[in-house]
Amino acid sequence: MKNTLVAYAILTSSLIFSGVTLADESKEVKNWNVGVGAQSLTVTNDFEDIEFSGAIVTASYAFSDSFALRGSFHSLENDDESDLTSNSFDIVGYWGTGLQSKGFKGYIGVGLFSDTWELDGFQGEEKFSGAVFSGGLGYSWEYITVDFMLGARTAGDYADLIEDVGGSGTIMAITTSLVLSARF
Numbered sequence: 001m002k003n004t005l006v007a008y009a010i011l012t013s014s015l016i017f018s019g020v021t022l023a024d025e026s027k028e029v030k031n032w033n034v035g036v037g038a039q040s041l042t043v044t045n046d047f048e049d050i051e052f053s054g055a056i057v058t059a060s061y062a063f064s065d066s067f068a069l070r071g072s073f074h075s076l077e078n079d080d081e082s083d084l085t086s087n088s089f090d091i092v093g094y095w096g097t098g099l100q101s102k103g104f105k106g107y108i109g110v111g112l113f114s115d116t117w118e119l120d121g122f123q124g125e126e127k128f129s130g131a132v133f134s135g136g137l138g139y140s141w142e143y144i145t146v147d148f149m150l151g152a153r154t155a156g157d158y159a160d161l162i163e164d165v166g167g168s169g170t171i172m173a174i175t176t177s178l179v180l181s182a183r184f
Contacts, residue, residue, distance in 0.1 A: 029100055033060045033145055035181025039074050041086060041115075043158045046169030052076035052086045056177050062100040068107070069093050072177075081119075088115035090132050090151075102142065108135040113153055126161055130154035134175075145183055151175040 039056040042049055054076035062068040071091045078084035096107025115128040131154045138147035152174055159171035 030140075030183040031062050031100060032184050033062070033070075033181040034058070034184075035145070035147075035179045037147075037177055037179030039076065039175060039177040041074070041076055041088075041173065041175050043155070043162075043171065043173045045159075045162055045167055045171050047167065051079040052084075053079055054086075056179060058179055058181065060094075060181075065098060065100045067093070067095055068099040070109075074175075083120040084117065085120075086115055086117050088113055088128075090114070092132060092134050092151075094134075094136075098138075098140065102140050105138045105140060105145075105147075106136070108133075110134070115153075128153075128157035128161075130157060132175075140183060143183055145181045147177070147179045147181070149175075149177040149179070151177075 035058050037056050037058075039054060041052040044050070054074065056072055056074050058070055058072045060068050060070035069091070072089060074086070074088045074090075076086040076088075078086070090111055090113035092109040092111030094107040094109035096105060096109075098105030099107060111132050111134070113129060113132045117126040117128070132151050134149055134151035136147050136149035138145055152172070155171040155173045158173050162168075162171055
């Protein structure tokens with residue numbers, strides 16, 4: 001009886017370990033995502049919203065299922081005044097789950113951004129920079145992934161501009177993005 005139990009234990013443990021090994025060998029890791037999508041930026045105070053929308057291009061590298069680094073470039077146009085544009089980039093480190101494998105993923109992160117507003121026909125530009133706090137949800141298939149991201153930028157530089165033109169109140173800068181990416 002004791003020999004039978006030992007044999008079952010050895011057989012069971014070998015099947016479990018071989019299953020784990022087979023699962024790890026069959027899992028194809030895809031570290032890179034490169035994508036395009038739509039983004040909006042809303043800079044708001046207590047009285048008025050300044051809204052932009054346009055395109056986003058992203059590239060990310062997942063070091064593991066829990067950590068990834070993403071860089072993004074945004075080319076946006078003001079929704080009310082098409083001559084006012086916003087061109088920005090950011091780099092964000094994300095911590096979450098499912099960042100490297102197929103299936104559901106969720107993540108939060110922190111990074112840095114730089115934003116430049118230009119008005120056609122006028123000399124000069126306004127520059128903004130600071131920290132960005134971001135989070136997202138997504139789903140990855142074999143070769144593509146879709147992500148919805150929400151971000152909050154530090155708004156000190158935006159507040160300076162709004163106060164310079166006579167605005168006041170609590171200033172917030174919020175981004176939303178929907179991105180479709182290729183995985184490889």
